[in-house]
Amino acid sequence: MSVQEETFLTPVVPLDFTYNYYIxxxxxxxxxxxxxxxxxxxxCPGCSKVAVPPRKYCGVCNKVMEExxxxxxxxxxxxxxxxxxxxxxxxxxxxxxxPYVLGxxxxxxxxxxxxxxxxxxxxSQVKAGMKVKAVWKDQVEGDYWDLDHFEPA
Amino acid sequence: xxxxxxxxxxxxxxxxxxxxxxxxxxxISEAVENAFKNSGLTPADIDAVVFGxxxxxxxxxxxxLWSADFIASLGKPVMxxxxxxxxxxxxxxxxxxxxxxxxxxxxxxxxxEKHSEGDAQVGLMGIITPEIMAMLAAGIDVxxxxxxxxxxxxxAGGISYQATSYLHHSGAGIEHIDAIAAMERRxxxxxxxxxLKDPEATAEKIAQTPLISWPIRFGHVCPTTDGATVCIxxxxxxxxxxxxxxxxxxxxxxxxxxxxxxxxxxxIITDPGEQMPATIAAKKAYERAGIQDPRKEIDYVEIxxxxxxxxxxxxxxxxxxxxxEAHKLLEKGELEMSGSLPVNASGGVVSTNAIGTSALNRVTxxxxxxxxxxxxHQVEKEVHKALAHGWGGLMQYVTITILADxxxxx
Numbered sequence: 001m002s003v004q005e006e007t008f009l010t011p012v013v014p015l016d017f018t019y020n021y022y023i024x025x026x027x028x029x030x031x032x033x034x035x036x037x038x039x040x041x042x043x044c045p046g047c048s049k050v051a052v053p054p055r056k057y058c059g060v061c062n063k064v065m066e067e068x069x070x071x072x073x074x075x076x077x078x079x080x081x082x083x084x085x086x087x088x089x090x091x092x093x094x095x096x097x098x099p100y101v102l103g104x105x106x107x108x109x110x111x112x113x114x115x116x117x118x119x120x121x122x123x124s125q126v127k128a129g130m131k132v133k134a135v136w137k138d139q140v141e142g143d144y145w146d147l148d149h150f151e152p153a
Numbered sequence: 154x155x156x157x158x159x160x161x162x163x164x165x166x167x168x169x170x171x172x173x174x175x176x177x178x179x180x181i182s183e184a185v186e187n188a189f190k191n192s193g194l195t196p197a198d199i200d201a202v203v204f205g206x207x208x209x210x211x212x213x214x215x216x217x218l219w220s221a222d223f224i225a226s227l228g229k230p231v232m233x234x235x236x237x238x239x240x241x242x243x244x245x246x247x248x249x250x251x252x253x254x255x256x257x258x259x260x261x262x263x264x265x266e267k268h269s270e271g272d273a274q275v276g277l278m279g280i281i282t283p284e285i286m287a288m289l290a291a292g293i294d295v296x297x298x299x300x301x302x303x304x305x306x307x308x309a310g311g312i313s314y315q316a317t318s319y320l321h322h323s324g325a326g327i328e329h330i331d332a333i334a335a336m337e338r339r340x341x342x343x344x345x346x347x348x349l350k351d352p353e354a355t356a357e358k359i360a361q362t363p364l365i366s367w368p369i370r371f372g373h374v375c376p377t378t379d380g381a382t383v384c385i386x387x388x389x390x391x392x393x394x395x396x397x398x399x400x401x402x403x404x405x406x407x408x409x410x411x412x413x414x415x416x417x418x419x420x421i422i423t424d425p426g427e428q429m430p431a432t433i434a435a436k437k438a439y440e441r442a443g444i445q446d447p448r449k450e451i452d453y454v455e456i457x458x459x460x461x462x463x464x465x466x467x468x469x470x471x472x473x474x475x476x477x478e479a480h481k482l483l484e485k486g487e488l489e490m491s492g493s494l495p496v497n498a499s500g501g502v503v504s505t506n507a508i509g510t511s512a513l514n515r516v517t518x519x520x521x522x523x524x525x526x527x528x529x530h531q532v533e534k535e536v537h538k539a540l541a542h543g544w545g546g547l548m549q550y551v552t553i554t555i556l557a558d559x560x561x562x563x
Contacts, residue, residue, distance in 0.1 A: 081314055082367040
C-alpha cells in the first residue's frame, strides 16, 4: 500500500508536566557551605577519597560518607571542552555568542573532579594542567549560582 | 546452562531519518516479518518475546503492549527492557537468559526506534533531570531560560570530556577521529541497512564539518534514525532442527559504574574516558568464552560508537589493543574491511542510530559476518569469533556479547 499524503496527529493533553525534585540532604549541606564561600565534600571512611559535591555513598567501598571536609579554592584543570552551541528553551540549538570553556577541576588529589565554567582565558589558550581558582558572587545566597566560575590562578 | 544460537535476523528494509509511510507498530512489523521470512519460522514457533527501545523517546511507556499484535506476542510472555544505548543488547541478553536457563526454547528479540516521531533530547533529559547536580554542573540552566551549555546538545556535550580524555591518554589527535568517522561512513555505503552513507568520505571532508563541543564535530556524531531490528534465538536442540546456519553465543557480560555521577565523571574519582565497565565486562566475557588472548582469538569487532572517537577508545578499553595503539592501527589500515582487525564494517552507530536497535545491531552484524551473510560489507578475513560491544546507561554501562561460528563445548 502506498500512501500519498502524510497524515500526523499531534495530541494535545490537558496537563502540564511539572516535576519537583528535592536536591537531597547532601546537596543542601553543600549549598549551606556556599553561604560561607566554602566548597565542601564528603570523605569516605574507607578509601579517604572525597566526593565533591558531596554524596552519601562511596560506590567503590560501599560505605556511607558522613564526614564533611572543606576543599581548597584553587585547583588544577584536568580536562575541558569548548562549547560552540547552546540550546534554547524548546530545544533549538544556536551558535554560542562566543566559544565558552567548561572544565573538570581537581581541587585536591583525593577529590573527585568538579565541573564548572572557566572564564578569563581565551578558549584557544586553555590547557589541561593549568591552575584555576574559584570566583564567587559578591552577594552569596546559599544556592548553586554563588560559585560563579573559575579563572586562571 | 544450555547453548544458545541466533537463528534469524530481520531488519526494516531501510534505516532513514523519517519513515513517513508507516506508523510505529507497522514499522516494527516489517522487521518481524523479515525475521520470519529469513528464518523460515512462524509466529507459532516463538515461545516468548523480549522488546527493547529507549525510554520516552517517542513518549510511549508501554510500546511492547501497544504493539502486541504486530510482534506476534498475543498469549505469550513479553517483557520490555530499557537500559539506554545498550537497550538492544540488554534485550538480547535477556532472551539468552530465557533459553540458557532452560525455561524457553525459541525467543524473539524486537527492538526499534522511530526518532522522527518523538524527541530524543527530551528522552535524554528525562534520564538525568532528577540528578539535579549533574544538570547544574553541566551548565544546564534548570530555570529553563537559555544557555543550556555543552550538554544541551544531548550526549554530544557530555561526551566531549570523554573524547578530550581519550586524545590526552592515547596520543591520538582530532584528525584520527575525523579518519575513523570517514572510514565508517565509507563502510556504511556498502550496508543496505545503514543510514548515513558516503563512499567518498575522507578525514579532510569530515574535518570541514563544524565543531559542536571540542573535539567533537558534527561529522563525528551519529544521526537519529527510524528503523527496527529483530533477532530470533533458539536452544541448541531446536537450532539443529530449524536453522541451516547459526551464530552461537559463547559469552554475555555487562557492567555498570557509579550510576549517578557516572553521567559526567563516571565514578567518584575517575576519568571520563576510563570506561572501567568496558574493561571489566570484556574481561568477564573472555573468561566465560574461554578466550586467553582476545587479540589472537577475536576476528571481528562491532563497537557501539555514538561518537566516532569511541571506536578507537573502546578497542583499547576491551583489550583488543594497547592504550595508544588504536589510532596507529587505523593509520595502517588494519581496522578497514580488508585489515587484520576489521571493526564496524556495518558503518557502526555513528552511521546509523535507531537507538533501541543499535546495541542489538552490533550483535546481528557480528552474526552476519560469522555466517558469511554480510553481503557487500563482508570482511575479507575469515571470521570464527566476533565481539559485539554496547555502550549506554548514563554513559557508564557496557554490554559485551561474544559469538562464534560453532557451538561452545559445555
